[in-house]
Amino acid sequence: MARIPASEQPPAGAALRADAERNRERVLEAARHVFAEQGLDASTNAIARRAGVGVATLFRRFPTREDLIAAAFAEKMHAYAEAVDDALAAPDAWHGFCAYLERVCQMQADDRGFADVLTLTFPTAKAFEEQRKEIGEKLTKLLDSAKATGRLRPDFAHQDVPLILMANAGVITATKDAAPDAWRRLVGYLLQAFAAEAAQPLPDPPSRAQMYRALKRLAPTPHGARSSG
Amino acid sequence: MARIPASEQPPAGAALRADAERNRERVLEAARHVFAEQGLDASTNAIARRAGVGVATLFRRFPTREDLIAAAFAEKMHAYAEAVDDALAAPDAWHGFCAYLERVCQMQADDRGFADVLTLTFPTAKAFEEQRKEIGEKLTKLLDSAKATGRLRPDFAHQDVPLILMANAGVITATKDAAPDAWRRLVGYLLQAFAAEAAQPLPDPPSRAQMYRALKRLAPTPHGARSSG
């Protein structure tokens, strides 16, 4: 007798058996560790091995890679959201903005997987994407406030934020081992460029739609997706 | 009877048989095309297939991946060197520097493989690396001249150049398809940050040694090297 109506699948909230829940947690912990070290294209086997479970267990709990990624990075996404909240709460919006960018880039530097997550979308991970949308709206407010102080240049575009994250991801990928603080230099330059005092004409930013499409590019499938195109 | 003393291997300059030379050229052409489209981690098979030759032919002519990369990008490296020469010849060193950066970043945008090449070293490809060294020396001159004009900020470091290329590579990887001009925005910001007028204190740049080690990180082996670490 099922303690849950269980029409077909455990209705998304159904409690797992205790051992299963334990294993789920172990997989997530392993995934977080491995993704942080190797990036999003780490192999499923490596994660299962580290978790000390069979691959089948991993796949049963997280049928698609997006499921695993979304679950593994849920906490970091919250921290990411917190960063905007803190920035909005800062007494000076410009300083809030600067601190926000540094904090987020630091998060990228600390976690290669997260660096990738911030430059991608995961359309099937709904909670994830809703959160991203919410963060985006708060970010708009932050930018407006920062511009209102007269310190952030008025032509700074919302799309410039993911652009920075992409650039930062590039630096981190290349320098993580040999020069782990190199990204600070990049961000330092950029923040000075974002100051209103420095403002000179710029090329147009990519449109929001373009940027969204860029974020929607294929997530780094460990292998195989390469040949499908 | 060999028309060449041929102690063991064709002494690096030995003429290939006409058909072999033709195939060599076809492989290079294919490699250039495939690298440009897919990046340096394109599969050897894909290149051979496109060239219309067997994989053995490719490996006979280019025993290591570095051999192939060095040969495929030799021309682009010359164009890259030319960019510094032109910059040095410019009447105004600051404008020369700006044009140089834009031109090089454009080259990255036009060729995903080359974008990677510029953020890596290939220790076994001697001619390649000597050229890189020479370019580096000219670049130092260019930076000095640009600083002497008072327009390039004095704390701009030589190491900042590869840093920019890494950042640009990150943007290009992410936006190539959806927003192919996004990189211009990044470079636009950076150039404004490099202007002496905008100069504010910055984090220290990575040391040259660090940057060199970062460039020396493993080239993207198509697959396999991942598990060796």
Next chain:
DNA sequence: TAGGAAGTGGAGCGCCTATTCCAGATGTCT
């Protein structure tokens, strides 16, 4: 034009990957 060096391509090896399947172990409820 004939002989042999030079060059060829695809089959094959070993390794890696994702994903599925299923016989057997485990937890949970009565």
Next chain:
DNA sequence: AGACATCTGGAATAGGCGCTCCACTTCCTA
């Protein structure tokens, strides 16, 4: 304690990869 759904891990499938080997072909020279 017994019964049974739940959960498990490793074997198995199917594929991609780099790279090598070798029976066969092509070119060049004399």
